[in-house]
Amino acid sequence: MKNLSIRIQNIAPSLTVAVDSLAKKLKAEGKDIVSLGAGEPDWDTPEEICEAAKSAIDEKKTRYTAPQGILSVREAVAKKLKNENGLDYAPEQIILTSGAKHAVFNSLLALINPGDEVIIPEPYWVTYPELVKLLGGIPVIVHTKAEDDFQMSPQELEAAITAKTKAVILNNPTNPTGTLYTENVLGEIAKLIVKHDLYAVSDEIYEHFSYSESFHFKSLAAFPQMAERTLIINGLSKSHCMTGWRIGYVAAPKEIAKLIAKAQGQTTHHPSNIAQYAAEKALQMPLNNVYKMRDEFKRRRDFLFQKISAIPGVSARLPQGAFYLFANVSALFGKKSPDGKVISDSVTFCTYLLEKEGLAIVPGSAFGREGYVRFSYAASMETLAAAAERFAKGIAQLQ
Structure with missing residues (x-):
């Protein structure tokens, strides 16, 4: 064989x-x-979300949609990003995916060429370095210290940057440590990403799960000159108890979003319609x-x-x-x-x-x-x- x-x-x-x-x-x-x-x-999963999915089935909304996802759902994501994160995204910059893990894969697929280095602070979510390797990239692991609450400092980031560095993956709040990157630290990291002309894959799936009264979540894309170089990863699995629905999204600069849509059109095409309509309802609900x-x-x-x-x-x-x-x-x-x-x-x-x-x-x-x-x-x-x-x-x- x-x-x-x-x-x-x-x-x-x-x-x-x-x-x-x-x-x-x-x-x-x-x-x-x-x-x-x-x-x-x-x-x-909240009953209202389940009812939206049932209604989609009853209304025979079961045919192919665009590879990037249903327009009204992408509009709901864009509205969420505006209202909750202060970010301006057009629907064509949103790609709906089969979970946030799929969004990470699509983002890296659009960014990485063989030999490109991607900086990842550890402890890291298990999938990050493996996807980088799968796509021919080189994961560059930055060791963090427990006494620093496992947080990568701007100095540690800059020391890891080389001429081959293409992107940085940052998860905030962080799996597995529960680390929170404050606005001040994120701002310094953002300046380095801009200075060295890098991309950022910002995994924000845990944005609503902070237990510090002094911490206010801020997306990496919200910092100066970062919107054009940041790919935001998010989804409904954690916040709306929809792990099995497999629905996530990536918000990206327009040219990168086009590449992701092209790749998705030749692979998964689009996530389940039923899950998309359920996600639309989830995005419209208050966060109570x-x-x-x-x-x-x-x-x-x-x-x-x-x-x-x-x-x-x-x-x-x-x-x-x-x-x-x-x-x-x-x-x-x-x-x-x-x-x-x-x-x-x-x-x-x-x-x-x-x-x-x-x-x-x-x-x-x-x-x-x-x-x-x-x-x-x-x-x-x-x-x-x-x-x-x-x-x-x-x-x-x-x-």
Whole structure:
């Protein structure tokens, strides 16, 4: 048989997806599993959104649309960007995608040529460097410090820029650490992006999930001279509990938006019509439910942080955004499980917890930071309490 794609073989599978899939498989087999692996709100999609989708089906709105998506939905996105973020985008600058992950892929597809460097601060969302590699680019990873709240400084960014640098990927608020990039820091980063004539892929999927009263979200595209070089990534999965609907979008400069629409016309064509009409309703709704969910996440964050940080051998910083707790467990490495297996890294530690305690969390190596694990607190208080109990029990049994 002839060789298969080297590009696909050279990228790593998503560990977050793998952990969640394995947890669901074990549950289906009847095993008692508590999973905090997936970043998926545990609320149901609001009924108004579901009704809009049902109406679209009843009205037979089931045929092909334009590759960039239904005009009225793109107009709703443009209105959202204007009203919530102070940004002016025409509908032709909006491309609807099959989730925000697809929006990231489309954006990088439009930007990257083989050999281009893309700067990514770590810990990073697992997909960023793998997509860069898939497209022939070179991910340049900037190591951040826990004492700086895992935030890439302007100085660290500038030190990573070379003649081959094409773009910077920034996620704010950040998965997996909950880091918030303040307006002052973002402003300095924006100046460097302009100075070195770079593009920015700004993943803003967690924009509504901030727990700091002093933090006010500002899009990277809102800074001087950044609109013409920023591709905004967003979607409805997190804010409106629509993970399975697979609906996201990218807002981009006109010429880049044209390239993305061309690529989408030859690949997925467009996201599901039904999901698009559901998204239109979501974009028209007030944010009351979103803020209610945010406040509940803050309560859950405080609970989980108190439980996890009290365990000997574990340390964590209080996350200020998103819905993840990133805990340092490196002090446990070198210990042995009850059956004599050495806990040598975050993967062996998470494997041990899943096999022995039925707890699914994600190893930090998935995010480029060994020695850590990620908990998602987008789960019920009962689930969080059970997870914390199993986590502490698993650690207590290490020798």
